[in-house]
């Protein structure tokens with residue numbers, strides 16, 4: 001198992017190397033640099049700008065620039081954000097906390113809703129309840145998350161006024177107090193709901209179909225022949241088999257959470273890395289942009305590794321070696 | 322095995338499948354009894370309703386399209402057909418248990434062998450985890466699984482087909498049921514393993530006095546194990562008697578054909594006897610007349626127009642064939658005089 005993980009992690013290195021080249025090239029191909037975004041060209045001496053470019057190494061050949069960037073990157077120095085005037089690592093660290101909180105809340109919502117609905121629909125397929133759940137899911141799938149987000153803000157924040165429409169916490173509160181955490185929770189519910197509902201529909205339908213399929217398997221008949229209750233057959237025998245394919249979703253989930261977070265955080269002006277990413281694109285903050293892109297790529301690879309490891313844990317037929 | 326108490330009594334059992342909104346009977350008016358400690362074999366070609374009949378007894382029919390439409394099943398005098406699923410759960414695995422045709426898929430792939438044996442114990446007994454584990458290991462030993470202490474923590478995919486079928490048998494006999502239904506327990510296994518499994522079943526029957534209803538294609542197995550035999554064709558019983566009687570004087574042409582199709586060592590076999598044609602499908606079942614007539618070498622005019630009933634043709638010997646007077650339905654008894662065997 002540990003050997004397997006180590007091998008997989010080593011296998012990621014060439015991938016990450018390739019990704020880093022792509023990221024760097026794309027960043028360089030984008031128009032302008034950090035200076036063109038931050039300095040007013042009408043008020044500043046062009047010689048000074050040229051000097052700064054020279055000093056920051058923007059005029060060096062690309063491969064030297066790349067070498068410098070990647071070697072700093074590996075050592076954990078992601079550069080400085082020209083917009084926030086602080087090290088990128090500190091900046092990301094600050095925002096990452098919020099995004100992780102949002103992501104986990106969204107996952108909990110997804111899992112809770114899809115398991116409840118999926119098991120219900122799978123146990124009683126082709127009944128009214130199943131049809132209602134199915135219809136609700138297809139409806140949910142058809143609505144883009146930005147529409148859902150805007151609608152949620154309009155209805156819950158402006159109309160009913162029960163949830164805040166922006167921010168991650170009430171800034172007047174003292175960090176660490178009970179009120180502070182409750183406020184965080186209060187702020188995360190709406191964006192987490194919008195983000196969580198994104199994959200709920202596909203989870204629910206997948207789980208439903210898998211439960212129906214498994215309920216026709218021979219081992220279910222064996223369990224019934226043993227006198228096992230119907231409840232236990234569904235909640236133990238069938239469910240334990242049906243969660244196996246769902247585990248592979250977890251790898252994709254991490255990806256879809258990140259891409260979903262970019263949209264959701266922007267709509268809710270929630271200060272997470274999704275919002276930071278959009279800002280960094282808008283302000284040519286390349287150090288941040290490159291660090292975030294690298295981080296997203298790592299997440300995808302790690303997500304898949306986590307999914308594969310979990311797969312081996314839940315399915316005894318799969319051995320990781 | 323005569324003069325025993327009746328264990329299972331089936332009367333006019335009809336089990337139907339709904340196909341395109343219409344009900345077709347895969348088990349059509351089957352009545353028989355199983356005595357305590359008896360070994361009864363059910364033979365017949367593929368598709369003649371043997372599995373559907375045994376699933377009807379266990380009430381394990383696929384719920385979405387199968388149903389017992391008529392008839393009565395009594396176990397120890399207690400009717401099973403009107404029991405709820407919950408009430409049946411007290412019977413299944415404890416009073417009646419079942420072994421299936423396909424051992425490769427019969428066990429749940431994600432649970433250990435031990436936990437799947439222990440489940441039947443926990444379902445019916447108030448037993449501690451350690452005690453159930455001990456008992457499951459003892460059961461595995463009893464059904465001839467070597468190194469049971471190790472196998473108890475293994476998963477089904479780590480075991481061969483024969484071993485899995487032994488596990489299924491361990492589950493089935495865990496609570497000393499009075500009746501064990503074995504639906505072609507050896508069909509999926511290779512020959513040497515088949516013999517071992519059958520030997521195991523015989524020893525269980527002798528030691529624990531369990532009645533066994535054994536479904537099989539193999540008449541050799543019947544001759545060796547059965548006290549009595551039931552021959553099924555197209556959802557009906559066409560002949561039933563003691564084993565000795567059936568082998569020495571088969572009455573129904575279908576039984577004769579089945580016996581004929583056993584390859585015999587001592588004979589100079591020029592060709593293997595097979596029965597031409599196939600079992601009619603549920604949707605193409607003849608409504609009137611004998612269901613075997615199109616494949617029957619002895620068929621005559623009446624076989625098309627008159628439906629034979631199952632009737633005595635000898636001592637404790639029933640058959641369903643118009644070659645015998647008693648099989649004519651009452652309204653045709655006048656015609657009976659003209660028909661000599």
Ligand SMILES: Nc1ncnc2c1ncn2[C@@H]1O[C@H](COP(=O)(O)OP(=O)(O)OP(=O)(O)O)[C@@H](O)[C@H]1O
Pocket residue numbers: 338347365366367368369370371372373374383386505602603
């Ligand atoms: N789930 C089902 N839906 C529709 N028809 C079915 C179903 N199961 C069985 N049948 C039909 O019922 C009839 C009897 O099938 P059954 O499985 O009892 O045969 P069998 O005697 O056990 O055959 P085998 O020796 O192959 O096991 C067949 O005509 C079959 O097509």
Ligand SMILES: [Mg+2]
Pocket residue numbers: 371372373422504505
């Ligand atoms: Mg069968």
